[in-house]
Amino acid sequence: SQQGEEDPQALSIQEGENATMNCSYKTSINNLQWYRQNSGRGLVHLILIRSNEREKHSGRLRVTLDTSKKSSSLLITASRAADTASYFCATAPDSGNTPLVFGKGTRLSVIA
């Protein structure tokens, strides 16, 4: 059962611009994670934000979490052509050792 829903499904921006992707979910969570997938490859973990955190940074990535709205956003600043990939949010349910639930992803294209 997929819980996370990313928005938009696809995003196209110019190099140097910021890219913002959103994720909404339905039930309470232990944490929320963002992953990146280059075409035809496996997913790579980017960042994890716990349910008691509101914002987290890692390099050019900034993630926010609003548990009252059950939503998160991923901001990539000063985007590069190499950031072109699909980005997925994944929620860890707040109920024991249960697997992550992945959304369908946002396809980001950064045009040089």
Added chain:
Amino acid sequence: DVKVTQSSRYLVKRTGEKVFLECVQDMDHENMFWYRQDPGLGLRLIYFSYDVKMKEKGDIPEGYSVSREKKERFSLILESASTNQTSMYLCASSLQGYNEQFFGPGTRLTVL
């Protein structure tokens, strides 16, 4: 460097064949997962395992089985491959169910 490896990057099989997809991780992780990924459907969990010889059904287990005889190895078996099982198969592992997952490079399976 942590690593999850999958036995094949590309595989072509005939309808009705028995297919084995192997996944090996070198991180001593308890949890291992098999997903399939199809355009527009995101990642869907087929099976997962919390421990050796343990297995749990995911969202779409029909037509698949799994085996985990050793901690580092998790096999996905298609007993009788069908064309609707043509897909990208991704294996992942994690320390706990809610931790970050480490993914293999994927196996693109085509069933003719």
